[in-house]
Amino acid sequence: MKGWNMYSRIHQLKEDGFKKAKVARKLGIDVKTVSKYWNMTPDDYHQLLVNSRQRRGYLKQYEEEIMAWLGKHPDMTSSQVHDWLKEKYPDTYNGKDRTIRLFVQKLREKHNIPKSAPSRQYQAAVDPPMGYQAQVDFGEKVVYRADGSSTKLYCMGIVLANSRYKYAEWWDKPLTTAKLLEMLNHAFEYFSGAPKELVFDQDKLVAVSENYGDVIYTHEFEQYRQNMKFKVYMCRAADPESKGKVEAVVKYVKNNFAAHRNFASIALFNEECLDWLARTGNANIHGITKRIPAEVFLVEKQYLRPISKAVNIPANIVTRGVRKDNTILYHSNRYSVPLGTYRPGKKLFLTEEDGNIIFTDPDSNHVTAVHRINPGKGQLIQNNNHLRDHTGKISGLQDQVLEMLGNIPEALMLLNMIKTDKPRYVRDQFLLIKATVSNNTVEVIQNAIQYCSDNELWSAVDFRAAVEHFARNNANADTATAIGPPYVPQPYKIKPEARDINDYVAVCGGGK
16 A cells, blocks of 8 residues: 555544554554654645655666666665765765665566575674674675676674774785784774774684683784783674674675675775775664764764774784694695694794795794795695604613613513514504503513513503503502411311210100
8 A cells, every 4th residue: 555545544544543553553554654644744745755756756867777786786785776876976866775775676676686685683682881892703705806807805894882883804815813903903093992892703813712711812812912901702602693793794894895896906995995984884874773873983982992003913924733744834835843843722923034934933932943935836845854863762762761671681672572563653652661660660560571571472552461460469469468368267176075875865765
């Protein structure tokens, strides 16, 4: 129901004494629509129709261009159409959000241009106080150059949780922690201050481990956090609703700004993004708060903490994890580090300088390894000093174990046979023997060596089992000595009393 018919029915039911909610139910329209026309005179309604026709007629001049956009990008939103018109015709276009939305909707219906938009649900939360919290998230977007070639860009979006004032920045390489910190600095400069708390997802750029609530941050991020003195709230796994505001912002930036926009260079793309933030991202009325973020931000910025102009960011530093084979993967090549560098979760700083790649331990700040950067792909770049010296180290370990075993011939035979039978596991075998010997007596060890030699058991595991056997026997013997000799029952020297035979005869009735 539209036009004069709807207006007339609303006022007829009003005159019959119905309330707004009842009128809305009877006509099957929204109660807000009823309220809009409730006190409107026929002249006012007529003028509203005239203005509406004029606005639609005003948009007719852009219809061909809008149709071209929708034909090329069917998923384009009306808000993005609105932004593109403002960007392309800043001096002549002055359309309104609602008008352009209705106009685009009419065009879709008329020309059968459907639009599918994925829906996602978020849990409502009370807005934090001004200046307290900002939410940070990341996204990716494939964009196209004028020649049709494509490239993937990486985006960081950040939004002040109270005012919904946004900042976004793009990069044409996968983000590193150092780049993230640089982007955060740019955001704080854009905001002219920093909030007290930042909300992040479980991201490897920020945290190494959730650690059951005691979050372990990456070295450089923790350094930056302490310098900037803000708190961090890490979202739990599978809990995107706790940062729903910035989820919507990243989606908005990707779909309204970046979608269908030609990419020339990362610098120009970021410059256009700042223009978009000023023109649309922070200038449009927010759909939830019904306020303009830029206007609310003028108040919220007074609650932000001032930031230092000289913040220590590890420029050109990235971190890389040490692999189990004591190499680090960088630009599709493997670079060696000294044997023993690897441990679970171990990372090194990586910097490039004069064609060299330098690995530095973040805990000690000592240089771990230096290599020339290899321009190829899939190469293993090794430093001979990093290679394992099997002979020297195994021989030294064998000498230590042999001394612990008493330097007896049977012990040397055991160790040599282990080297022969299990060459790949010599180190592990010797270390097991070393640990076994350190916890037992000389007598037990010598008995176990002799037992293994007599039975040709050339294994550290068998040696450990023999040690445990003789150790138990010794323990049982010690226990028996402490208690005393075992109890042996002695026969009693008792002589039973002898009865006269006539007594038994009398009892059995066999005599007189």
